[in-house]
Amino acid sequence: MKISRRTLIKGGVMAGAGALLGSEGTRLMAAINQSEQDDPAHAAYALCQPENILYSACLQCNTQCTVKAKIQNGLLVKIDGNPYSPMNMQPQVSYDLSPQAVAKVDGHLCPKGQSGVQTIYDPYRIRMVLKRSGPRGSSKWKAIPFDQAIKEIAEGGKLFAEIGEDRQVPGFKEVFALRDADLAKTMGDDAAAIRGGKMTVDEFKEKHKDHLDVLIDPNHPDLGPKNNQFIFQGGRIGPDREMFAKRFTFAGLGSVNWYAHTTICEQAHHVAFLWSTAQWEVKDGKGGWNKGANHMKPDYTQAEFVIFWGTGYTEANFGPTPMGPQVSQAIVDGKLKIAVVDPRLSKTAAKGWWIPVRPGGDLALAFGMLRWTIENKRYDEAFLRNANKGAAKAGGEKSWSNSTWLVNAENGKLLRAKDLGIGDENQFVVLVAGQPVPVTPDDEKSAVVGDLDAGTSLGGLKVKTGFQALKESVFVHDMAYYAEKSGVDQKSIEDLAREFTAHGKKAAIDFYRGPIKVTYGYYAAQAIIALNLLIGNIDHTGGFAPGGGAWDAMGGKPGKPFEIGKMHPGALKPFGVKLTRESSGPYESSTIFTRDGYPAKRPWFPFTDDVYQEIIPAAYAGYPYPIKILWLHYGTPALSSPAGHLQIKMLQDTSRLPLFISTDIVLGETSMFADYVFPDIAYLERWGNPLGTSPVTLTKTTKIRQPVVAPIPEIVSVEGEEMPISMDAVMIAVAQKIKAPGYGKDGLGAGYDFKRPEQFYLKMVANVAWGEKEGEAVAAASAQDMALFVKARRHLPKGVFDLAKWQAAVGNEWSRVVTVLNHGGRFEAADKAHDGAFLGHPWGKQMNLYVEPIGSAKHSVTGKPLSGVPVFQEMASFDGKPALFPAEYDLDLFTYKEIWGGQSRTSGNYAGQMALMPENYVYLNALDARRLGLADYDLVRLVSPSFTGAFELAPGVSIAVEGKVKVIQGIRPGAVAVSWSYGHWAYGAKDVTVNGQVIKGEAARARGLVPNPAMGVDGYLKDVCLTDPIAGDAAYSGTRIKLVKSKSGAAERGALPKSA
Amino acid sequence: MNKDRPDRTPESEERRAVLGKMASATFAGLMLSGVLARAQDAAPQKTPIPARPFKGSSDANQDVLIRMQGELERAMQKPINERRWGMVIDMRKCTGCASCTVGCVMENKLPPGVVYRPVIDEEKGTYPNVTRTFLPRPCMQCETPACTPVCPVGATWKGADGIVVIDYDVCIGCRYCITACPYQARTFDFGQHWTDNAAKGEDGALALKSARAYQDPPNFEYGKEWKRREGIIPKSPVGNTRKCTFCAHRLKVGMLPMCVSTCVGRATFFGDLNDPKALVSELAGMANATQLKPEAGTHPNVYYLV
Amino acid sequence: MKQYAKIIWALWIILALVGGYGLIERLVTGHQLATYSSYVPWGMWVAAYIFFVGLSSGSFLLASLYYVFKITRLERIARLSLFTAGVTIIMALVTVGLDLGRMEKAVSVFYRPHFTSLITWEVWLYTAYLILVIMALKYAVRKKLKKLDPQVTKDDDQRLKRLMTYGIPLVIAFTGAGGALFGTISARAAWHTSLYPVIFIVGALLSGVALMTFMAWAFCDNHDESWHELLQFLGKLVLGLICIELILEWAEFSIPLWYGVGSEAELVKFVLFGPFWYVFWLVRILLGAVLPLYLLMGKKDAKSIGIASFLVAVTYFAVRLNLVIPAQVTPELRGLEHAYLDPIGNHLSFHYLPSFFEWQVLMGVVALGMALFYFGQRYLSLMQTLNNREVSR
């Protein structure tokens, strides 16, 4: 029998239908024939054929959803949701179904996700390496060969002599000073000894006298080696290509300076979670706090009441895609009620009880709720009293907290049993009926149930429980005060607290950026976590969930195919203080403290990392040391940080920023100032780490990003291997060029070369395919699946997909790797979400109401103690002085994300962002509009005490922060909202010159405004935005502005210019 | 924790009643394009969504998409004239995300200026008693369409399965039907491309040419392949009027319409209204199901749950 | 006439150049340069088309007053009127043809007509009408051009009368149907009125008669007694028609506006007080009615009548614009205007202001009309009749 194409298509329908309908599927052939009779012109629908479908992961926003990419004529034309994944289908289809069987089942995806086609295919994407041929920021470029670019940045020299710059530019060779792994290790240990007070600087100098030249400053060995003068400033790097870039920066180049962008994102929220879930872990008799999970989310499907606090389920957060169906269904089923704390009527607020809080008023609101809850004893006392694992077990819980542990009021430290002579230094103390009792946190056998609201004096020490410390802190002010500060009337605060505490454990608060982007963001986050803790909702069905987790990809577990962390011959152990003084120990132990004392010249951030907005200002200030090379990747700090425009001047200073390179897919707002811009492959052209997902998904999920389309950047040869120019290629090339360890032949250990990206990534996929333990591996791909695997990649060039090379990267694991790639990841069955009254994947560990490391530390600028429980604060600078706004600045500025805006990255999404909303607006309540005499479409500038309404991009080029007013009811009076993702001055919005030829920008991309320049500047540093001293988080709320009418935009009345 | 604390107060019951009224008033107001008739004493607690569980909605073992795709396959077994495709949009679940809008644009490779399913976002009320409603508007595939009789060449008609189609090869682009549709569900293809205003040129340092090519592959509307080309004699559908097809090309191969499968709020339901066991039939028959502009007399096959 | 020849030539050259370029652009870029959109799908070209149709039917009816009803006072203008009817219907068809998305397929209205559509009726009726006008012209003109057998001349006159007689219901039908084309669209509140067929007929008469009056005044060099009589007669006709027209307009505007509630009232308010208020008040009312009335009722001399008629004929275009456009500028579903936009060409907009390109194309059509007139007067000796230099045979 001849099998025609049409018969095959029918077969496809059959397969799909069979899977969906079971027995009914068999009747379908007739149906399909019938449908063809309906229209004899029936043509093949290419997008339902399995060979035109590939699975990968979205990165239009950080939710990084699983996607189904559809290829037509070798081009990506449609992106849908992956039906195997719980992010796109709830519950998802069985992992056992073949890719052929599910080809016709599409999962859902948000509008940005679907607009991704236009991110990939953006005419302004760069294909070749661009070297500037004018001053930084002049937008004059020359395209140069990849090899030449690598040689230049590796070796340095008078790279810009051609355009009259006589300076010697440092290359990677120069910063790659410390190359000896053993030396690095001993020097690192000795530097740590200096910090620990066990070695003096002179002793260090003496011991390492032959190698002092590798240090940045021999008088401050704790700053580390010159290698640290290489800075990798990643924006959206994690968790996407995090491991790849970390390997290069840390063990490859020996620099500590690897950054993601989290402090302009939502770091205070993460930091508060990490410490609230930190575990006291004892290793070889020495205990320490190990940070825990970086977030938890409500179990929306089973909760009765959820507060979306400065976030929602329909616009940003961890994605409308995974959250939308869950939450909307629960609401309509009548199971779930929601309240939304937000100064504007967000799309989520439209579905529930709107609490229009004052921007920045969240800490006050949380304190009001805490106060009312404590005063009215609406907390889950039994849960809070469980002081260790044993108590939790006995009390029918999975997790416990340190609420009852005693705190030394003097120094903020938790009391140790050893201090009272009732136990050892890894035991803590609670009062049981007033008597001190030692607690071992994870002791399962002895249940310790402590007194909750207690304090006493023990042997002359004033002690109190963490709970009491919290209570005292929230009782500092009364309800009326909190009502006034939050802008929410007292009754509403009480109503909200009452409702929240009225559903047992089936209530939870979801929060994200809204409440925490202030200088007291860490405390606000901690206060909201405390509210969750007070009702004891952790781990319960309908309560607070740590999420389903993911399969380990790095291969740490025994028996795993590839232990990637260890596959690094000659790995360097980097040491020293990070440029932003983050995660670099307390200021007080550094040799800089010895030199400067209080106040620190710039703050230190021992409790956080990724202090992104501070990288360029610190480099510019040369504190704590000058830098040599800045590599900006996938980020645009000048646009995305509050007051980021201040960095424009800094970036143009070639003496303080001698070499500035960037990897980007377009010429961006910040990369436009670079010396070299390397084209990067976009998210669907490349690999990514196997990715976990947020706690929004309750089952175990690992998503795989893999190349699904041919790359736009040029394919070049890197030491004999073809690959598209990309971050990966630059790293592989530079590392090989300067002979950094862990690259090239046997770079991943004997027999494992590291010459191509997939040699790294596929090993991680293999680990995921293998599972956590023996016997947990996915099924091997069948011959049919193998054939499909290859056929579906027929449009990929050899430099990307070379079957033999891919296979060689993982050897015997290959057939299982294919299974995972054919599914776009690995997904646990949906029924594992719950286990009766508990979550299927509970936290099952300690929660901290009191955070000891912070409670016992000092502010590096003011020298004042920090607090282990939240304390009420208002906007302040690093020197502790309040951020004051004269009365004329009468509006609270805040910002938010539209669902169609993916950070600053989607302005070229014509069909998505541009057509849905060609420009953003300055939203005002009608009352304010009347008061200020403003009407719809009036053009206004945002002016704040630190910002005049415009800034200079280049000599004579001024960018006004100016937008059209929209008068609405759905915003709190006194507040102004301006959304993100608009107001571009690059990214295709501006003309550039390449090789002497002008390439026109597209005016439509420059429309709207970015509010960030108007956001407040720190009064102490004056070159960076207002920042939370604990989390290092940049403040996006808390600035007061005024609106200055520029000229009437009324003539336009919102109409688009003909040729935008 | 106080276990026996009542969590439902009489006031909250009362509030619910008031809000229930609000919910229906909201839609009535919307249909008349009028102002919201708002409850005077709108309570702070807004949960304007009464519990009205329906069969098949939250079956834990199956995404509703799978159920509907199964039903669709069942319907495809029947002769064409025995199916009657219908859609139900649950405005309580619609989050105004516009995923359906964009999904439809990408699926059908719609050029700028053509849109089949915009989502209207409307604010109602006065601070602090404000709400927003989201109204996705596909073609209503009316039982008595206002758009078809006006066509001078019979290029548009109501198909046997209820889908109002346009034959691009016949349509002369007079746009009379656009004016006749009470829902403005028809738009005209001006022959534009999304990248028309971006810098033009050959590939060099920038992908000026290759990054445009994605607009060239044909679309699959009505199960045919339509290649675009403009110029002195444009090629269909350039110069034609276009409208939502209920994704006839996907139905043909047993797939749900794009706006249904991509609905983020799972707010869009689709199926055969002639099948009493189909989820859409069930939903279209609920007490809170209404149609848009019933006064237009077009008898839509798209229903809204309010 | 002669003294204006240079100016007219100059004007024509400008129109032909600018318009010709527009026509080429229209062919190459399709509709992309137009500002009508998917939401305001019918723009100025459609208004121009019904304007030209009106001129055509008005002038035809005027001609028929002479050929059918033998109002001899109109003799001098009759042939020119008939010719004008032909030229303007061609202009109308060209304009509406250019407005089609797929011009090349327009003929399908003949081979696959769909008679529920008023457009189909219109196209068929226009075609019949165009043939009729051409035939009528033939009979009206050929006796002028060559010497004919008197019997033939007599037959011609009779054929002409018969044709013109058939023409009257035809013209009334398609003019009324033109109104119905809009009036039957229930989706557009402002169009959906039973008055439209009547308004269209009166409007056609008014604009057509006004145009012919103007031409009679402007293009005649022989200002003799009968010419003055002709103008006086035509002036009264115009005056009367303005009055009827105003009454109808009053009915049309005052009914929805009376209580000021409802979407139709909104639309009327848009016309009267919206951003384009001046189109109605200054162009339509002041220039199109008040000033002409003043001129026609005042001095009543030839110049006043000529100018008044000119104003009426030209400003009637504003009436057509106000008929076509405002009905489309408010979304049928509130908020649709913000739901999805066209960032490339702005073709999902409710704001409509004709683009220069649209004017250009219209200029091209006008240039075409002028060229036809030129050939008409050159080869069909139309002006001789007007100048009464025709020797009655």
Ligand SMILES: Nc1nc2c(c(=O)[nH]1)N[C@H]1C(S)=C(S)[C@@H](COP(=O)(O)OP(=O)(O)OC[C@H]3O[C@@H](n4cnc5c(=O)[nH]c(N)nc54)[C@H](O)[C@@H]3O)O[C@H]1N2
């Ligand atoms: N559409 C979209 N989704 C995204 C992203 C994206 O770019 N676009 N990015 C992803 C990333 S990286 C992140 S970090 C998350 C962020 O996710 P979210 O935190 O949910 O997003 P935001 O819009 O930044 O802020 C949330 C809400 O806070 C409100 N808000 C602003 N100021 C205040 C305040 O002072 N108090 C309170 N209570 N509310 C306030 C805003 O109005 C907004 O509705 O989103 C992720 N998802």
Ligand SMILES: Nc1nc2c(c(=O)[nH]1)N[C@H]1C(S)=C(S)[C@@H](COP(=O)(O)OP(=O)(O)OC[C@H]3O[C@@H](n4cnc5c(=O)[nH]c(N)nc54)[C@H](O)[C@@H]3O)O[C@H]1N2
């Ligand atoms: N006003 C306001 N500002 C905000 C926010 C807000 O809600 N409101 N949100 C904040 C949040 S949550 C975050 S996470 C930050 C994000 O801010 P950033 O991390 O600085 O930037 P992104 O906008 O994610 O991307 C920045 C640039 O990366 C480049 N790029 C895009 N795709 C790729 C790629 O595939 N590879 C490479 N190499 N480069 C690429 C483009 O030049 C793009 O402009 O913004 C913050 N800024």
Ligand code: SF4
């Ligand atoms: S939420 Fe949307 S944009 Fe974000 S990752 Fe998911 S699909 Fe992509």
Ligand code: SF4
């Ligand atoms: S909604 Fe409009 S286009 Fe669709 S069938 Fe009804 S009248 Fe026709």
Ligand code: SF4
């Ligand atoms: S635009 Fe096309 S489908 Fe619509 S009425 Fe005209 S010919 Fe018919």
Ligand code: SF4
């Ligand atoms: S049914 Fe298809 S064509 Fe119609 S709106 Fe939905 S996606 Fe678009």
Ligand code: SF4
């Ligand atoms: S995709 Fe669904 S939830 Fe989103 S706007 Fe459309 S109908 Fe509403």
Ligand SMILES: [Mo]
């Ligand atoms: Mo973020």
